Amino acid sequence: MLEIPLTWQLAKLGLSISMVLGLGAIAMRTSPRTAGLLAGYPLGTSLTLFFIGLEISPAFATQSAIHTLAGFTATIALGAGYLVAGGRQPGIKGMASGVAGGFIAWFAASSLLTQFDFTRTSGTLVTLCAIGVFSALFRAIPDVKSPASRAFSLSALAARACLATVIVFTITRLAHWLPPAWAGTLAAFPVTMLPFLLILHLNHGMAPVATVIKHFPMGLGSLLSYTLCVSYTYSSLGLLWGTLAGFAAATLWLLGWMQLTAWYQRRST
Secondary structure (H helix, E strand, O other): OOOOOHHHHHHHHHHHHHHHHHHHHHHOOOOHHHHHHHOOOOHHHHHHHHHHHHHOOHHHHHHHHHHHHHHHHHHHHHHHHHHHHHOOOOHHHHHHHHHHHHHHHHHHHHHHHOOOOOOHHHHHHHHHHHHHHHHHHHOOOOOOOOOOOOOOOHHHHHHHHHHHHHHHHHHHHHOOOOOHHHHHHHHOOOOOHHHHHHHHHHHHOHHHHHHHHHHHHHHHHHHHHHHHHHHHHHHHHOHHHHHHHHHHHHHHHHHHHHHHHHHHHHHHO
16 A cells, blocks of 8 residues: 655645634634535545545546545435434433434445446436435424524634544545545545534534534535536546636535525515
8 A cells, every 4th residue: 555655644634624724714603504505615525535636546536536426415314314313312412322323324325325336427416316305304494593603612613623634534544445436435424514513512502503404415516516526627637726626616606506595585585
């Protein structure tokens, strides 16, 4: 197995912490609804796919990205599992139950998804169907009005960044031993969302967590845009420019979606 240079490891560490801190600070100053949309911004996925390409090969990362498109379905399943199991008990017990339920749902969905040889079209369609189904199931969840960021401390934000960094390192290390189907599914794991849910649950209870999970599926359009873009551009533009092109596609989708939802809300009032 390739020995990973120290400079790559330090770059992975620095990027993971800085990106999570940056977007986390924004998300924690907005409503849970907006935080749910921002949870779909491709931080963890971009880091894992980029370093998979750097440490293994761009071709392997491209194949993994195709499976990542379908793997976002397992990410939605994790949110649903957390929602079902986490609301049964308050405090740390509820958080632990949510994590257990989320991981069981994620692993079950991932094990099923990795049995199929997805293309860009079929992988995207699977997740689009999951977005529609789970958005309908989550529709009855009430939106909490209080900001998700209130009473969040710097230590909580740092803990989130550290946990996300550990997840990124774990996924990219496991990718060296796994086929592209599993590596791609792992790249879809909610690296930034899961630590956010844990801290939010611990500080504010299950209600705002449920709101974030409710709006997370619609935020996946940004992740789909990013992953679909890099599945083409890694081979044609290289890892760096392919990643930048992916972020451009994700940002355009997110801005467009937020403008559309704001317009719809104005018409509804």
